[in-house]
Amino acid sequence: MRADTNVSASAQADGDLLSRLAASTRGSAGVDVCTAESVVIDSEKIHKVPLDAFGPMGDGMSAFLIGRSSATIQGIMVHLGLIDADFSGQIHAMVSTPTPPFTIPKGTRIAQLVPFKSSVSRTKDQLRGDGGFGYTGPPQVRWTAVLTEDGPETLCTMSMVGATSSEIHLRGLLDTGADVSILSLAAWPPQWPLTLAKTSVSGLGGTK
Incomplete structure (x- = not known):
């Protein structure tokens, strides 16, 4: 101990x-x-x-x-x-x-x-000081989106192999923290099959 x-x-x-x-x-x-x-x-x-x-x-x-x-x-x-x-x-x-x-x-x-x-032999003539978490590297942008009053949106393409009207296009609201995609039933092609889910969406990013 x-x-x-x-x-x-x-x-x-x-x-x-x-x-x-x-x-x-x-x-x-x-x-x-x-x-x-x-x-x-x-x-x-x-x-x-x-x-x-x-x-x-x-x-x-x-x-x-x-x-x-x-x-x-x-x-x-x-x-x-x-x-x-x-x-x-x-x-x-x-x-x-x-x-x-x-x-x-x-x-x-x-x-x-x-x-x-440390055994690093070659270094730049620079002191870190009190800078941390990316201090020595240049800023990098990994993903950008235009912010509007309705939130960030993008054009989405959904497809289903073997189905009639195998591809649809619609605008979707982005949420990088979501683990599921939510689609209005009105936008779902009637020819595409439906499967009853065992869980229901509850709030933001959650299921129950």
Whole structure:
């Protein structure tokens, strides 16, 4: 059983981060870090959770940010993160849960830092500073749509192999979070077969 680490790593403390944190045991590969504020995870999406830890690590060390096993058992999934040696801002964890809503109180030890020495030989003459989450890369647009009062729409084509009038065209409202497509019965070709569904749509993106 691991003992909790009670050393604070707040921005007001002097010295590098690793000098302010104590490992739980002599053989520990990492040091625990806790949440800086209470957070409510209200969906299955990934949330950015601030930790009571600020870079740099010290001694030119980088670190992996991974979840503690005790947090994982409770349903707190901490996604793997990488903290560079020249990062000097507040560290955040990328957190999700399969069973929202979930409240994580302030001071909860949900993750640990596993330090390592980088062996990258060629680097640009640039310091990361307190920039994180895509700071060193240019902005990228993966998908765009014109926003109107009725919401983003696009021209859709639906087809059914082997059916008469095998293809129809209609305008549809986009919802990137939806896992089903909803089509008005009036737009459904009468020649196309229908199958009785075992579930019914309930609210936004849900079934019951």
